Amino acid sequence: MVVILAGIPGAGKTTVITKALKEKDMKFVTYGTVMFEIAKKMGVKARDEIRKLPAEKQREIQKKAAEEISRMGDVIVDTHCTIKTKEGYLPGLPYEVLKKLNPRLIILVEASEEEIIERRTKDKDIRDRDVESIEEIKEHQLMNKIAAMTYAALTGATVKIVKNNDGMLEIAAHEVARALG
Numbered sequence: 001m002v003v004i005l006a007g008i009p010g011a012g013k014t015t016v017i018t019k020a021l022k023e024k025d026m027k028f029v030t031y032g033t034v035m036f037e038i039a040k041k042m043g044v045k046a047r048d049e050i051r052k053l054p055a056e057k058q059r060e061i062q063k064k065a066a067e068e069i070s071r072m073g074d075v076i077v078d079t080h081c082t083i084k085t086k087e088g089y090l091p092g093l094p095y096e097v098l099k100k101l102n103p104r105l106i107i108l109v110e111a112s113e114e115e116i117i118e119r120r121t122k123d124k125d126i127r128d129r130d131v132e133s134i135e136e137i138k139e140h141q142l143m144n145k146i147a148a149m150t151y152a153a154l155t156g157a158t159v160k161i162v163k164n165n166d167g168m169l170e171i172a173a174h175e176v177a178r179a180l181g
Contacts, residue, residue, distance in 0.1 A: 005176075007108060007164075011110055015169065016162065024177040063100075069100075089140075106158070109176075
């Protein structure tokens with residue numbers, strides 16, 4: 001079974017799944033890490049550079065990563081439903097990628113816009129993230145919900161939305177672990 005774990009940068013999806021995996025033992029892979037390994041072979045020097053590549057190049061890397069991940073068996077895939085680029089929102093799981101992964105469950109991790117801004121500010125020394133306003137973050141999370149339901153309609157997956165608000169990590173992680181079965 002493939003499980004998609006998604007959320008915009010700063011929502012805390014990696015923190016939540018790391019904690020949840022203490023309750024539920026499952027294989028875990030970060031889609032961006034698999035993409036970066038592929039992108040490095042194309043001359044990309046830093047992971048955050050991938051989203052600045054032309055959309056067509058990003059799609060090529062996405063497809064190659066999906067092929068690798070689809071061979072991993074039962075796995076939780078930490079990824080993004082949408083990627084905000086200078087050209088607009090890019091589907092994190094375009095149809096060709098979605099078909100290869102064929103997820104049974106999509107878990108969408110969210111937090112308040114203010115918390116996301118604060119988390120991104122704390123991460124600025126280790127990640128090169130775009131600055132977004134509260135309204136832009138709100139829109140990005142809405143686009144993720146729309147994308148997640150579209151992905152579910154195409155695959156028959158279910159969508160679980162988990163709130164990861166400050167001070168509630170234990171609850172969010174337990175909710176994810178429970179959803180994993």
